[in-house]
Amino acid sequence: MEELMREEPAILVVDDNPQVLDSYRKILTTPTDKSTAALNALEQSLFGKSAQASHSDSQQFIVEFASSGQAGCEKVKQLLHDNLRVAVAFVDMRMPGKMDGLQTIETLWLIDPNIQVVICSAYADNSWEDISARIGQTDQLLILRKPFERIEILQIASALLNKWNLLHERESQLTQLEHCIAERTQHLQKALQERERFEHQLQHKVTHDDLTDLPNRTLLLDRLNQALTKAKRYHTRLMVCFIDLDRFKYINDHFGHDVGDQLLCTIAERMTAIVRKSDTLARIGGDEFVLVISDYDRTETAMHGLQRLIGCISKPLQVAGTEVEVTCSIGCSTYPEDGDDVTSLLKFADAAMYSAKAHGCNIIQLYNASLRANIEERIRIETELRQAIKRNQLQLYYQPQVDLHRGCVTGVEALLRWQHPELGTILPNRFIPIAEDTGLIRQVTEWVLQEACKQGKTWQESGIEMLQIAVNISAKQINDVAFPSLVSRCLSATGFDPERLELEITESSAMENPDFTIPLMHLLKALGVKLSIDDFGTGYSNMYYLKSFPVDKLKLDGSFVQEVTTDKCSHAIVSAIITMGQALGLSVIAEMTETEDQVVTLAEQGCDLVQGFYFSKPLTALECEKLLWKGAVALPKALQ
Ligand SMILES: Nc1nc2c(ncn2[C@@H]2O[C@@H]3COP(=O)(O)O[C@H]4[C@@H](O)[C@H](n5cnc6c(=O)[nH]c(N)nc65)O[C@@H]4COP(=O)(O)O[C@H]3[C@H]2O)c(=O)[nH]1
Known part of the structure; x- marks a missing residue:
């Protein structure tokens, strides 16, 4: 909207006296004579180049005239509507009709609060204090006593127009700056979000298995450490289970790696569907999975869960057009019975899994003393x-x-x-x-x-x-x-x-x-x-x-x-x-x-x-x- 505004702002003169209006017209719209040339020179020395550029030699100012406060306000509205702005308003104090000078000024500022106002009055019935008390302390208001001098009007018009231009320029620079900051902030926020997303993806990649998207060994160790700390603090139990698929190598070699991968994904999905959200299921190697069961009441409860797991793994599945049944071997170690550190619990569960494998398919083996002796040996x-x-x-x-x-x-x-x-x-x-x-x-x-x-x-x-x-x-x-x-x-x-x-x-x-x-x-x-x-x-x-x-x-x-x-x-x-x-x-x-x-x-x-x-x-x-x-x-x- 601001950019669409016409560059040269207007001056509004509001006075009920046609002769006064005419005087204004003469002063403000007559081409340059010697006195205005002198004024221009004065302006230039006071305000620099921009002042010179603010009005041309042939036409002093763009001026709008209104014979009442109401007409003046309507004019400002209309100009705004046409993307024109009023920079300075000369307003007579005593005017007949609904709006006197002060009411006019109040309404003008409601329409455009940036208008620089000059009160022109022949009477001293309104003191500066009275006016200030009514419309507040402001640096946008001057009082000019009638009868006024031509040079006074020109100087005031020129000075206020320049003031308005400077303020307007500052305002648009501020708006531009705010816009730029908003754009930059948005850009930074976007970059930040992008970075967060990337870091999240990276973190996920580092902690998850590419094929099944299950937690990998790194995340497993982290979760196991946390679960163990919790179990120690709240005196609860913890079970670490090594799950190894039987004959996976045969399937992989026989049907190819793609089929092997597909099988691993299916088994991983099946297991994920039945393990509790609070437990961790990880894939730590080719066909090796680890399940961490925390906070269970009795060993039998955990065993029951593992039996269900075996049941879901060994449900027949289609591999390369052939129906295959995959069995598994599970080895388990428990806290606090078998060990109280992550390394021991993993090692013992692994040993128990090897023992389970040696005893056939779909076997669950709990770690025990004889396995401990084997490991030590x-x-x-x-x-x-x-x-x-x-x-x-x-x-x-x-x-x-x-x-x-x-x-x-x-x-x-x-x-x-x-x-x-x-x-x-x-x-x-x-x-x-x-x-x-x-x-x-x-x-x-x-x-x-x-x-x-x-x-x-x-x-x-x-x-x-x-x-x-x-x-x-x-x-x-x-x-x-x-x-x-x-x-x-x-x-x-x-x-x-x-x-x-x-x-x-x-x-x-x-x-x-x-x-x-x-x-x-x-x-x-x-x-x-x-x-x-x-x-x-x-x-x-x-x-x-x-x-x-x-x-x-x-x-x-x-x-x-x-x-x-x-x-x-x-x-x-x-x-x-x-x-x-x-x-x-x-x-x-x-x-x-x-x-x-x-x-x-x-x-x-x-x-x-x-x-x-x-x-x-x-x-x-x-x-x-x-x-x-x-x-x-x-x-x-x-x-x-
Ligand atoms: N990589 C490698 N592996 C080695 C080496 N030495 C032995 N082995 C492996 O260990 C297995 C057992 O060897 P062993 O205890 O000497 O046991 C021997 C032998 O003492 C035993 N044996 C020999 N005659 C009889 C018999 O009449 N009855 C019974 N029950 N056992 C017998 O049968 C086993 C026959 O050997 P294998 O079938 O070959 O089986 C050998 C072989 O696979 C070696 O230097 N390198």
Whole structure:
């Protein structure tokens, strides 16, 4: 509105006397004469350039005339309506009609409070004090006594017009400034909101899992800390539950990662729908979820909730057009019973979950004392195994392998023992899995290979004939690209004949990732070593892959061997594996052979080699050497 106002403001003259009005007209609208030129010069020296610009030489002022107060007010209204403003009003004091001078002024200021007013009166009936008392103290009002001088009117008009212009300019600058500040404030507020939104998004991203949008490990730890502090303060209970989906890896590998992701999202949604808002459900790894249940009354109540959770997870779901049922294993630890810090509660729940997994599907396992003992032992083994190699506490035992056709020992299997100074002999099943989990398996395998090759070389050089040494290779090693070079290093370091070294790979580890293990097996074969499949018959061998494995030997799993004489099925499986091995041109060895009947039955089925307590338990290198010097072993009578 303000911008639309015409720049040059008007002067209003209100007087009921036509002659007075005429005088005003003459003074204010007559072109410049000498006196007005002098006035202009005076203005310029007083007000500067802007004063000069305020009115032109040809027309002094824009002037409006009104013969009554009412007409004057109407005129101002009309001008405002036409975007014109009145800057100065000369108002007569005594006027007939409804409005005298003061009433006119009051009304004028109601319409436009910025008008500079000059009261022109010939009478002294209104003193300045009276006027001030009526309309208040103001610097917008001057009193001019009639009869007035032309120069007085011109000076006053010019000065007030300039004053009005300056005020108007200041006012519009202020308005502009306010507008600018408002705009800037709005801009800053918007930027602030944007920043807050961004920070919120960032915070969410840092604390939530991308796939399921559940809290991640960071947020879980934070919430768990808070829940634990609360539980301690209010003496309430807290349960930490590790939930792991069974066979997820299989689904992921078999159907692909997209399907795996979709499954995880569906399961996460199902669980979210039934857990209490006050509890925290987080995803901390591939198929691992953690639920924190706080403030529950009895363990049974929490167990009931977990049973419901199992129920909702294992409801059938469609995966890539196939109906799948997902089971899970849940391990729980509780505050205050099992621990009073976040780390312990998480560790114990994790241990309980592993125990649950070992017991089958959809099992809930509460942490207990025996699990605690297991964990403590595990931690001890993990810590001390690191030192065991350096402190020379590892030792290889050798178990002879007997050739049933020739009746002599043609090979040995190297079996690892840890001679612990306090715990005595520790068997590999107790520490190999821990070595695998901690990555120590690489050092352990290197030590075993070095030691076996060194021993083999010693025996070779001492004249023991044609001895094959079999070494167990962990699943972790068979998935390690650096493994062939490790084998090569050991062979070169010891000078052992590669043909005499046999690497035993379990069927399940060979089948875990055949696309990777087959090329790796070929690399090993290129070194000249022999390969055998251990525990054969227990894994899920795909016959197509079996054909592709560059192996020399199948090692029949001990569980079938031990039942070969007592169980028809085991007998049939043993017989089938031996026949298949022969057909594929592979030799077959049976492990854990304990009785004469077993040896005879295996020989009758065409098994080439046997290993087990029947001929010998695992022996120290020295004991084994004595047996090897003897060469021949006593076969059962039926086979002689
Ligand atoms: N009941 C019975 N058992 C018999 C008989 N004959 C031998 N055994 C035992 O059966 C296991 C055979 O080894 P495995 O199947 O390769 O199974 C091995 C192998 O998988 C692993 N292992 C042993 N040494 C090493 C090693 O150096 N590295 C790796 N990665 N694993 C090893 O530990 C497993 C267990 O080894 P050990 O405790 O030495 O147990 C050995 C051996 O002592 C028998 O007639 N009856």
